[in-house]
Amino acid sequence: MAAAVVLGGPAGWWRWHRRVAAMVCSRAMASKTPVGFIGLGNMGNPMAKNLLKHGYPVIAYDVFPEACKEFQDLGAQVTDSPADVAERADRIITMLPSSPNAKEVYTGANGILKKVKKGSLLIDSSTIDPAVSKELAKAVEKMGAVFMDAPVSGGVGAARAGNLTFMVGGVEQEFDAAKELLTCMGSNVVYCGAVGTGQAAKICNNMLLAISMIGTAEAMNLGIRLGLDPKLLAKILNMSSGRCWSSDTYNPVPGVMEGVPSANNYQGGFGTTLMAKDLGLAQISATNTMTPVPLGSQAHQIYRMMCAKGYALKDFSAVFQFLREEETL
Numbered sequence: 001m002a003a004a005v006v007l008g009g010p011a012g013w014w015r016w017h018r019r020v021a022a023m024v025c026s027r028a029m030a031s032k033t034p035v036g037f038i039g040l041g042n043m044g045n046p047m048a049k050n051l052l053k054h055g056y057p058v059i060a061y062d063v064f065p066e067a068c069k070e071f072q073d074l075g076a077q078v079t080d081s082p083a084d085v086a087e088r089a090d091r092i093i094t095m096l097p098s099s100p101n102a103k104e105v106y107t108g109a110n111g112i113l114k115k116v117k118k119g120s121l122l123i124d125s126s127t128i129d130p131a132v133s134k135e136l137a138k139a140v141e142k143m144g145a146v147f148m149d150a151p152v153s154g155g156v157g158a159a160r161a162g163n164l165t166f167m168v169g170g171v172e173q174e175f176d177a178a179k180e181l182l183t184c185m186g187s188n189v190v191y192c193g194a195v196g197t198g199q200a201a202k203i204c205n206n207m208l209l210a211i212s213m214i215g216t217a218e219a220m221n222l223g224i225r226l227g228l229d230p231k232l233l234a235k236i237l238n239m240s241s242g243r244c245w246s247s248d249t250y251n252p253v254p255g256v257m258e259g260v261p262s263a264n265n266y267q268g269g270f271g272t273t274l275m276a277k278d279l280g281l282a283q284i285s286a287t288n289t290m291t292p293v294p295l296g297s298q299a300h301q302i303y304r305m306m307c308a309k310g311y312a313l314k315d316f317s318a319v320f321q322f323l324r325e326e327e328t329l
């Protein structure tokens with residue numbers, strides 16, 4: 001009886017029921033509105049595919065038209081520029097190689113900001129300089145839209161499986177809206193703070209990853225030269241205090257693990273040139289904050305040397321092969 005009074009009797013109950021149903025339906029339909037995706041490389045390709053798998057119409061763009069053909073076959077709309085993506089979608093994810101690429105895609109002659117709609121949510125999953133993320137956020141804010149940095153960790157395998165970790169920086173009130181999309185592509189979506197903090201977390205993570213990969217490669221190389229079977233050595237490391245992601249999930253030694261770049265002549269995965277770029281970002285941040293990072297600096301030099309000696313397009317775990325072939329560093 002009390003409920004009937006509150007709702008205005010049976011007629012009121014049905015009006016309330018229809019209103020709630022309409023609201024739920026509206027939210028469900030809104031959640032499946034088109035999502036723009038710019039940058040369909042090794043990481044962006046599987047990320048965009050996971051959005052499609054979750055029922056989101058994708059409006060795609062890549063500087064290389066051949067990268068878009070597969071998505072066109074999958075039913076995605078393909079555009080001629082980032083500006084065209086912004087004209088058709090008010091939620092856009094970008095996955096780009098470097099800070100200059102991000103600047104061009106957002107603020108260039110045919111960039112997103114040329115046609116961005118007020119209220120749009122722009123999520124950049126590139127790994128770039130935190131200062132550039134802040135710069136882009138200001139430009140986006142002037143256009144009445146919202147920018148968040150959301151770089152990823154996990155590599156191509158995690159991108160395919162939808163198990164990426166996203167480190168998100170931006171206005172906290174917008175985090176839930178970003179998380180709705182990012183959980184389609186990742187199993188961990190972590191709010192880090194203001195714009196730029198996502199990038200800060202990512203470059204710290206990648207600096208540690210590079211150091212641990214070099215350490216794993218050195219330990220494995222030494223053990224093999226001392227007569228140990230590499231699979232046995234890896235097993236021992238992975239049940240001991242030396243265990244790390246580079247040893248137990250992404251081992252750099254050919255023949256130790258299947259399904260990783262070292263098992264495929266270091267093809268695919270995360271390129272050496274990209275690791276060198278990320279370590280460079282870490283060095284810039286360390287200099288700006290007067291933070292000593294001696295191992296990070298040494299790792300940066302090693303990966304730069306690798307790029308200069310023909311390893312640029314190989315996966316960063318090829319540091320094992322590089323060490324095997326180099327008599328001295």
